[in-house]
Amino acid sequence: MSVIRRAGEHGLLVETGSLATSHRLDALLRDSRPEGVVEIVPGPETVLVVAPGADQARLRAGLAALRDLALSSADAPSLSEEVVTVPVVYDGEDLASVADETGMSVEEVVGRHTGRELVVGWLGFAPGFAYLTGLDPALHVPRLATPRTSVPAGSVAVAGPYAAIYPTASPGGWRLLGRTSLRVWDVHAQPPSLLPPGTRVRFEAT
């Protein structure tokens, strides 16, 4: 099977095999965007490129070359140079239950949540909703069995191997550890998201 799959007439799905390679390919494509490319969508093991009207054969060849480059530059960082610091008030509704389930004190949960640098893997679920990767495995807890009908904007949450900040009020089943006043999503800003794929993030207790 080819490493570049066709996704309809205008889409090519490039297999990267890893999130790090997806981020490197994403960065390469955004640096020198091939003609006609409208969307570049990195995922954990792929990058989708949508280019209506582009010469698909030529684009495919170009993507194959960039993919090789992204794979070979394995130690070159593709992440943002800047680290976004997210100030958090740790008073979330699920903080105590997460501590219970993981056998830690609340202070230790906070310590583990603030103790590592996370990286935005990809966005989905809702505009500006970033899946933050690199969460301390001690904090990997399942989602709520019944999602809340409304989670306030700015809620800081974890679920499975990911952390997230709810960009807008929405339903959600992630476990709420706290809240931040940092606005991560603003449709009137350009770019509207403070956390595009590849952004380095650190939580800080305030």
Place this chain on the structure above:
Amino acid sequence: MIDVLAPGPYATVQDLGRPGYAHLGVPRSGAADTAGLRLANRLVGNPEGHAGLELTFGLARFGFRSGAWLAATGAPCPMEIRNEPGVIASAPGMGAPFWVPAGAELRVGPPERGLRTYLAVRGGIDVEPVLGSRSTDSLSGLGPPPLRPGTTLAVGEGRALDPISVDLAPPPAPPAPVLRVLAGPRDDWFTPEALGALCAEPYEVSQDSNRVGVRLRGPVLARAKEGELPSEGMVTGAVQVPPSGQPIVFLSDHPPTGGYPVIGVVLTADLAVAAQLRPGDRVRFRLAGR
């Protein structure tokens, strides 16, 4: 200004959507049948990307505070214009520009066939754009809310536009309910027989279809690979197959990423066919290539 007196079952403002933000979790959105919106705009001399109204199953009424040129395309509906005393003044046809005088009411009946009707007004619907688009995104909530009785809509300036140059665009014959698909990107997640099963028998359009996708009922598409596909970017027209084995064809408001494998993608030219399918309709898939 246009007053929404009755929006019908579901009506929204739509343009050609907000491309370029999928990596930030923003669906493209825009008219479900883009060809319909483009044509309606051309008929009133607008650029194709101006915002118009997308009616779902017609049955809408609008009051006009000032006179306006309009054109309707897509699912063909009976229409009538009533003057101030409530007398039927005229019955405009589809696919041609018509004038609605100040103080008059436009009534749109149910479509004879199809699902979505587009109303373009010369100058375009002037609501606040969000990320460059005036489209209502039913999935993420971006853009203006769906129309309600009492919604007022501003109309953009039409004076600088080209003169209206197209007199009549006869509605095309009803297209065959066939969706041509290109196999992939994840057809190898299914049994070798699945693509054949997709194209063998017609599927029935289910009641819970919307602008996110056309949900179908019919032959089950069996998976060859178990387990979870890592989340990946999705294109409009993707035929996504959840564990039930019943396919969903993604329309304008589809999520930018998804975790169910996509067995094939509907050709762009057939997205208008998909957008016009009604619950209960039967539709066939045909393999266009692999």
